[in-house]
Amino acid sequence: MNIAIIPARGGSKRIKLKNVKNFFGKPIIFYTIQTLKKTKLFNKIYVSTDNSKIAIIAKKYGAEVPHLRSKKLSNDFATTQEVIKDMILKLKNKGVHPNKICCMYPTAPLITKDDIKKGYKKLSKNIDFVFSAYASSTPVHRSFELKNGKLKLNFPKFFKKRTQDLPKIIFDAGQFYWGKSKFWEKKINHFKKTSVILLPKNRAVDIDNMEDWRMVEKNYKRLRNEKKIK
DSSP states (O other): OEEEEEEOOSOOSSSTTGGGOEETTEEHHHHHHHHHHHHTOOSEEEEEBSOHHHHHHHHHTTOBOOSBOOSGGGSTTOOHHHHHHHHHHHHHHTTOOOSEEEEEOTTOTTOOHHHHHHHHHHOOSSOOEEEEEEEOOSOGGGOEEEETTEEEESOGGGTTSOGGGSOOOEEEEEEEEEEEHHHHTSOOOTTSSEEEEEOOGGGOOOOOSHHHHHHHHHHHHHHHHTTOOO
């Protein structure tokens, strides 16, 4: 049994009710629910939220909200892993025993059904966890630290290397995460039996503030016109 869980608390600080803010005529969470439905991979799509407004909107577009999340798991310090684990355990108490779980954030309108399906296909006997990522084009190995008014190289041994000879740096894109149930229920180790789905940088924007939001709007409009987002 495969399920999807969308963590969508109501207490976003920089953008009020970010998870249901209007995005091209629909609450932004709509696009996540729609993408997950289009994959045809999931028996159920759940939303974990502490906010009744978000719950109503999520149900309107086809997700289930079996309960409202506790205040403890809705503060600024609760981790995604804790939220997903909480949902899994509560579902198991109701007789629902998921095998593979996809956590997808509600502010990920640039993710396609094919991205999700690629992640699913990578799960195997030797891979327990798959997440979206992107390769940085910035040569971070030549970065500096400013401390007490003085510059210090972070990676001195790489300073004289050519840019093309520097190691490729991969970052978590903050869009979706596939994991086996046993993996979510334990403390996550991102580097053991783990793989990634690499996204182009223009589809790997993690919305944290209004600048990010405007960038996603711009990229979505362009990709939609190019028919790369459906």
